Amino acid sequence: MASLADPILRRRKSRKGQGADFIQKIAMVLAVLLVGAAIFAPLLTPFDPLQQSLLARLRPPLGFERYAAGHIAGTDELGRDVLSRSLYGLRLTLALAFAGAVIGLVIGGLLGLVAGLRRGWAEDVIMSLVDMQIAIPFTLVALLVLALMGSSLTVLIFVLGIAGWEQYARIVRGEVRRIAAQPYLEAARTAGAGPFYTAWRHVLPNLVSPLVVQFTLALSNIVILESTLSFLGLGVQPPQPSLGSMVGLGRDYMPTAPWIVLTPAALIVALTFTVQILGDWLRDRADVRLRER
Template structure:
């Protein structure tokens, strides 16, 4: 018989899974980076030495150029004399909020569409998956740019735009697995006993898909963080003065040659966080997916 949702959730979070995750050096390194970033974002008001919006006259040279990293401004200052370290820490809040919210919405939409199309088949399958294929035909970045240009950019609008272009991948993956599961004997037996579609979907098919959804949700955060940074860098994401790792690079790109730390430091933060989520997601896939076990 199929496991219940509670049983599957418990198995996904049991100590053996966590212990196996912690035994992987790359996954452990990714977890450390994620935890440090989350803690820095949560406790930003108590960690940063300055207000991220405050402009300092002493934060610029006599010629008006940004200051390099020093004892007062640990990561230097930006082109208007604001402390880069403070803006970077507050920017982590923006990236994480958008990453979690946008990816969460995308996972919910993609999972519902994939499960529904995979189970009901017929015209439902045709309509939903052809719409998914249509969305996949558009380059995600180009579609996000168009949507961001239509709506007034803000934190939540950017999150919604990213969610609207990122659900298609998980929908396709969930659809394939749901379609396979719907033909399994235990599902056929439930149908024969008169079980309704809701019971079969949520008590028998969804529990088998939780590991896949968890893995894709983790990997999707990395994609979302990178997409948010790209939109902000292009000037159609989170708008200044709200700090975002992408718009920090966008604002300071003109000083790339004379003040490279203004681009390299936030760029390194984006790279580190995206890589961390990818490492954890890959490890979870190997641990939770039975077909991957024994290959590493």
């Protein structure tokens, strides 16, 4: 009964039985399609994403007037195939977003763990860093770093990684402090457990749920940050396509050639949707408290 007293658990539990699985199945299929498309982009795409064709500029997708044979999703202002560029862009965006989110998770998670467990001056320093990062608009920092270091993919991944670390750190520190006050940690100590065993066996498993949720949020945020940076010319460098830069550059042609934006935008929506749903699913799977009596 105690677990049912928690309204969030109750909601999640009741939701479990009610056809939420259907949406999760859609998300799983989408995930397979998206990852497959990203990995096998070179095999799937009919055209070279960088190949320009001045004769077939701004052609609409299949089914419209002036459709250019083969360019199913149309062509952009330089006559490049939108579908091919989108799949290559998906590939790059997916890689960037995952690398960035993982870097943030590792940095933020570790610092949060240290802050939560050690307290004292370590906590003060780490939490001041967190406050600083929150106080300064990160886009400014990213612009500065990219302008100074030059815009290479390595620097970009690094910048995207540190973009979200402070959220992980805050969550982990809060959870660790909450868990540290639980009697079962004292019970572990009286059983003879040392600090490392306790952290690994008792604290970490309780961090999985909030971290999964934060990871899915961070992934979506990074996709948006990457598109912002690319739009400003400091992200992925043209002519290389990323989903964000395609949306950014295609914006100018929205009134006359909306298809340039629509395909990559649809992929971004599908990607973030999939990640969110799968994140919820993973969180519920990891939570043994949702199992029936």
